[in-house]
Amino acid sequence: MLTAMRILGIDPGLAHTGFAVIDFDGQASRLLAAGQITTPAELPLPQRLKQIHDGLVAVIQEWSPDVAALENLYFCTNVRTAISVAQGRGVAILSTAQANIPLAEYSPLEIKLAVAGYGKATKQQIQKMVKTILNLESVPASDHVADSMAVALCHAHSQRYQNMIIASGVEQGVLPRRRKSRRR
Template sequence: MRILGIDPGTAICGFSILDYEGNHFKLVDFGVITTPAKMDLEKRLLHIYDKTHELITKYEPEHMAVEDLFFNNNAKTALSVGQARGVSLLLSAQKNMILASYTPLQVKQSVVGYGRAEKRQVQEMVKIILKMDKIPKPDDAADAIAVAICHGHSYKINSIYK
């Protein structure tokens, strides 16, 4: 299965493309989609839409895994991240992709084995799982990879019990 992992954001949106066959992951691509801070929100969302659409067209993933919104204290940030997340959900529906959404706790549990793991622990496990020389950067891209890994593990398990 080919998975597009998304760590949504309006300033920085992390993405990853992973192939998962058997029990093995292969990293195809990863990075971030960035938008300037002074750009109007609707133009930022359009840019994220266009770049994500390009990724889907280029790599043809069947699955999309998106990190759930983690709401802390800043409602304005939460709303804009939620809107960026909505762009991903829209694209998955338009492209008839299998969509899954995971909380940060689920991602950490799946990748590290501990739901309260620190960001650095998740990044180290991503590096180990994918046999990378170094931790993927920036953090948003590493988070998108972790979301895709979580989906690979979770989808396989959930498929068995259906």
């Protein structure tokens, strides 16, 4: 059974990439570090991507996470926004791969369900739940930092259930057989 895990949550973006590092002991989570990598819009794209990469590499080197968690790319009506998020996401994936850190990906729905218990939770509800779960004095000032905390908490939540499944002896992915009714 898993005893402890250090999780790096990443909220990727070109202008702002949020990150959070939490320790998860199998039951509870504790925030170790959180922040945001901001790239100036006037910089050429390659330099902005390099800044994100360098920032994430520094976080990885300082905190040595066991696993990273990232939000899946979601449907976006603004193509420019989708492309910039995808570019930041690619850099985050590369940064974790270079450090041989396993990467878990979650949909926005999975993250909201894990953190707030409601798949249509608002940003404010997610921020309040992040504050409560991590015992913070106030909600994170940045949406990107709050989102990175939420994705890390989602992975911790997922691992807690995996631990329960393992402890119960239930095979993963195997549902109990339904008995056929004897209607006549």
